[in-house]
Amino acid sequence: MAAPLSPVFAGRTAELAALRDSWSEAAGGPSFALVSGEAGIGKSRLLAEFTAGLDAGTRVLTGECLELGGLPYAPFAAVVRGAVRELGAAGVAALLPGSSPELARWLPVLGTPPPEDGAGRGRLFEEVLGLLEGLAASGPTVVVLEDLHWSDASTRELVLFVARNLSTTGLLLVATLRAEEAGHLGSLPAGLARAPGARRVDLPRLSAVEVAEQLAGIDGRPADPAEVARVHRRSEGIPLFVESLDRSGEGMSASLREQLLGGLTTLPDRGRAALRAASVIGVQVPHDLLVDVAGLEPATADEELRPLVERALLIPDGHGYRFRHALIRAAVHDGLLPGERVRLHTRCATALSALPGEHSSALAGHWDAAGRAPEALAAAWRAAGVAGESHAHTEQLRWLERVLAGWTAELGVPKVVVLEAAEWAAALAGEPQRGVDLATAALAELDPEREPERVAALLDHRGRLRYRIDGLGLNDLREALTLLPDGSSNISRGNALASLAGAHLSHGDLDAVDAPAREALRIGRAAGDRAICLNALASIGMRLVLLGETVAGEAALREAIAIAEQHGEPDLHTGLLFYLARAHAEAGDFRRCAEASERGLTLARRFGLDRRRAPMLTVFLVEAHIALGGWEAARHALRVALSTEPTALYQGLLHALRGLTEVAAGDLAAATEALDLITTLPGGRPEVLLARRVELACRIATDGGRPADAVLAEAAATDPATVMRPWVFLPAVARVTTEPDRWRGYADAAPARGPLQRAARATALARLDGADTAGWDALTARWRDLDLPGETAECLLSAAAAAAADGDREGAVRRVHEAVELAEGFGDAGITARATALARRLRAGPARPADFGLTPRERDILALIAEGRSNRAIAAELFISVNTVGVHVSRVLAKLQASGRTEAAAIARRAGLLEG
Structure with missing residues (x-):
């Protein structure tokens, strides 16, 4: 060593x-x-x-x-x-x-x-x-x-x-x-x-003992306690300041600049001037550039710079220098006089302009600091191009925003060209709302009669971005196609057709999907445009899945995925995996849904597409975890996705799913908070969120929370043909509604394709009509075949209740025992409570082992209490409010009959409640 x-x-x-x-x-x-x-x-x-x-x-x-x-x-x-x-x-x-x-x-x-x-x-x-x-x-x-x-x-x-x-x-x-x-x-x-x-x-920060150690290392002599105390107090334990401070601590200003630069007055004039020039260049200072900007003679530059190196203000680094600390550079730069700052930044920009290589980013900053707006604007435009070529789309957008803020005709680039570039960069950078705003501004600059294809392209882009924000955008896509009749650029028309097909698919208008998708596919293949082909195949495949032709639909999706994978198209690849995950969810195959979602998320993380793709993929990943009882995995995925600041549409879907996990944990207050949040989110297509809002409201009502009357009335007044995925909420509605006749007609009118959707509608109708034991047994078998334990347990409970009503106590006990076992394994507090309650009424044997009556959420709270977490830390961990945590902590202490958090933790350990 x-x-x-x-x-x-x-x-x-x-x-x-x-x-x-x-x-x-x-x-x-x-x-x-x-x-x-x-x-x-x-x-x-x-x-x-x-x-x-x-x-x-x-x-x-x-x-x-x-x-x-x-x-x-x-x-x-x-x-x-x-x-x-x-x-x-x-x-x-x-x-x-x-x-x-x-x-x-x-x-x-x-x-x-x-x-x-x-x-x-x-x-x-x-x-x-x-x-x-x-x-x-x-x-x-x-x-x-x-x-x-x-x-x-x-x-x-x-x-x-x-x-x-x-x-x-x-x-x-x-x-x-x-x-x-x-x-x-x-x-x-x-x-x-x-x-x-x-x-x-x-x-x-360093302790007083460590400050004494550093002081002793500076000059080789030990520091007395008074010196250590003074330096430790003034430096506040920051090593850089410990080195900079006079040990006596006398006569030294407390300001940061004086601490850092107190010795500069003893530098030669040329040295101080060179240091000021270096501060303009940056933390990294190439030697030749410094010589030029500082006006040094090459033959004597080394000697003039040596005092800066000897005092460790500048450190030799490669072919130049770097400031010993960025704070030193900042302090020197802040001390420049206004005229001096302008002059030095001008010299730096002029020198950089003469050097080989690309320096547009730095040039933009220097020209701007020098007050030279035209030069700064031109450099920012070049910097945007460099960033785009490097696939740094966020930086590209930042530079283009700067260009737009100061745009004048002197740039030599029409403003609409800058707007179009910025709109595209915003889309690639994962900022859809900014992209919509920029596309709108660009459209205002163009005449559709003179430049129909250009306008159509912007409408196409804006329509797709609107879909990512709130599900709107169909009108933009239709208008784009009116500007692109047969005979217009094939690729432009192909893109617009593929986008329109995807929009109809999103609206559930399956009859309108096939024709534009197949025409887009034909154009894409003829033009050799993979993006058009893949988007068209996605719509064709998903339409087939939604029509119940699962095998053919999945085959089309897998063909598209194979092409995207072969040709290295990660953005399209992740989008296609989203469609595949949705296809598996529609078919009720939630294990494969989770697998496809995980593949898509891994790919999105791998290629930095988290902001664009992660929220939509997480929706189906969480849906799969919930269906299979993977509650902790669902909560983790939700925390990660919500931290990426998704658009309002996906925030709503994710918070709705979060609400379902709160219900499963027995936390109806947190679930109600999630429901209220969804209601207040902005969005132009509430029908996209309606299914999840109704399901969550009904689950809250079923487990003893706030009635779902308002959202039930809203849903019942909505045409079932326009509601996205009505089968998601129909079984939950049938459990709480007081208007079975009204909802029976709704269930009959709602489309149901594939075994999952048909089982959901049959379950809803069974609840509305009051099925007998045999009917519930048949539904239990259907849900068991779909490998969905939650709905299987619910049907077993209904079958047990029906058997008991018929006087078949033995059959009722047998069914309820199976329901209790399934419910406990599934981990949903509401289902478990109903199963346990029915078992007790039937005297079907003991309920769960003694656990003080804690719900799953209260056990989560207890585990975090035992770790010594504060209420605020618990709220952050479980993604609930601090007030809700306080309510749960009070309940936990009451159920354990504990006087405080320490005693509660001790009781929990003795009872084995913290194991596993």
């Missing part, structure tokens, strides 16, 4: 050990560490100590996210450059598939990138992953990604992709993050925490 890097490194024993543990674990599988802490806390210093202690021959590659922006994926591009420096371009290219790598867009020395075909982003992600795993195969490798708090969205997606998909040994991925600047990162930290082999290393 190498010697420690510096005696100034103090404390951090546990944190350094954690990193070393992660490195040891990398020998057996994927390993990832996220080092988190505030600015100046020593994240980079910890990594320097860790990497210095690695065995000789261990490869360390580092990339940084830059505060002032730059090319998307900047830290990964730096890692690839480091690999090229070590292995040569040929060595790196040998680790990449094919002869036309996407990584050549970053480093042209790697070859010629392939033409853009819509699937490049997926290939790029795969290439980065393959390169890292190839490097690990050639020798132990540590990859460090610094300052994720400054990362662009595309970098964050790639970090998450790599962390989740690493499968090799001998590779440790480490990332650093400023905790106080992580708010804009959304679910990234949580997503990284779920990566295989993940470990989080949080750096606290």
Whole structure:
């Protein structure tokens, strides 16, 4: 092992050990560490100590996210450059598939990138992953990604992709993050925490003892207690400030800038000027650029810069320098005078413009800071193009928004072109509402009579985006087709037809699906356009499934999936898996539904499509878990999906399903909260949510909660032909309605195709008409054949009640015993309670073993109480409100007859309630 890097490194024993543990674990599988802490806390210093202690021959590659922006994926591009420096371009290219790598867009020395075909982003992600795993195969490798708090969205997606998909040994991925600047990162930290082999290393501030250790390391003499106390108080335990503070603590301003820059007044004038120029360039400072911007003479530049290096303000790094800490750079930049700032940013932009390579992102920032709007606008337009070519669509949208905000005719690009580009970027970035707004603005700029195909394309895009938001969009798609009669561009018409077919499918208008879908398929095949073909096949296959022709429909879907998989079309592939999951759900095959949903979610996570595809796939995954009794898996999937900020339509569907899990847990208050939330969500097609709202309201009413009168009246007044999936709620309605005649007609009119839908309608009619024992036994067999334990148990209970009414106590007891066993295994509190109650009335033997009468939700609460969780922490874990948690805690204490949380935990342990 190498010697420690510096005696100034103090404390951090546990944190350094954690990193070393992660490195040891990398020998057996994927390993990832996220080092988190505030600015100046020593994240980079910890990594320097860790990497210095690695065995000789261990490869360390580092990339940084830059505060002032730059090319998307900047830290990964730096890692690839480091690999090229070590292995040569040929060595790196040998680790990449094919002869036309996407990584050549970053480093042209790697070859010629392939033409853009819509699937490049997926290939790029795969290439980065393959390169890292190839490097690990050639020798132990540590990859460090610094300052994720400054990362662009595309970098964050790639970090998450790599962390989740690493499968090799001998590779440790480490990332650093400023905790106080992580708010804009959304679910990234949580997503990284779920990566295989993940470990989080949080750096606290130094204690007084550790500050004394650091002070002793600075000058080799021990600090007396008064010195330590003063420095610890002023530095607040932040290592960077400990180094910067005068030990006496006298005469030093408490302001951060003075702490960081108090010694700059003793620098030579040229040195101070160079440091100010460096602060304009950024945290990373190329030597030649600094010489140019600072106006240094090349022959004497080294000597003029040496004082900055000797005082560790700038650290030599490759072909340039970096600031010892980003806070130093920020403090210097903040101290620039207005005229000085304009002058230096202008010089920096001018110098960058003369350098080879693509610097448009940085140029936009410098020209903007210099007040040169036309140049900043042109650079932002170029930066948007670079981001789009790199598949960094979130950054592309951000740059295009900047262009739109300052657009003038001087740009030389019509505003409508910028709007069209931004609309497309918004769609790809998973921001459908912004895409709708941009498409609307673009349409206002165009004349449909002069440019019908262009207008039709925008209407097509807007219609599809509206479907992702609230299920609307059909009128846009119809209007698009009126502008594209026979003889117009085949591809434009094919796209519009495929979109229209999908819209009719979404509305349940199956008769209107087939003709546009088959015409789109013909056009797509003739034009060789895979996207049109796959979208058309999806509609054709799903229509067949909904008509009850399951085998033929699934065959069409699988044909499309095979094409998407073969040609690397991850977005279309995940969409097709959604249709396959839905097909299995419609057929009642929930195990295969869960499998298809999981495949789609894995693919979406792998290619950074979570925001676009995860909510829709999760709907059917959760539906499958609920049908099969996988309540905890359903809750976990819901928490993950809701954290991605889905559109209102999918929020509604997910919260409705969440409500069903709350009912199953015996938490009717939380279920009612979910129902009320769905009612207030904005949305243009309430019929899409109606089935789930009705089902949830009826389940709440069945288990003793709020009556479902209002939603029942709304549903009964709705034409069953327009309601999406009425068979989902009909059995639940039949259990609580006081108007059986009204609902009997509704059930007769609702379409029912396939064994699941027919069983649901038959069950509803049996409840409305009062079936006899034989009828309920037949329905029990149908649900058992479908392998759905919840409905099987419900029918057994009805059969038992019917047998008891006929005087057949032995038959009633036999059926209720089976129902109790099924209900307990299924884990639904409401069904279990009804089954147990009927067993007691029939004196059919003991109910469940003594558990103090706790519901499943109350047992969840009790387990978290035993872990020492607060009410707020329990609310966050179970996705319910703090007030609801308080009610449950009170009930738990009352049922256990415990005086407090500690006693409740002890009683639970003695009773074995926390086992399993």
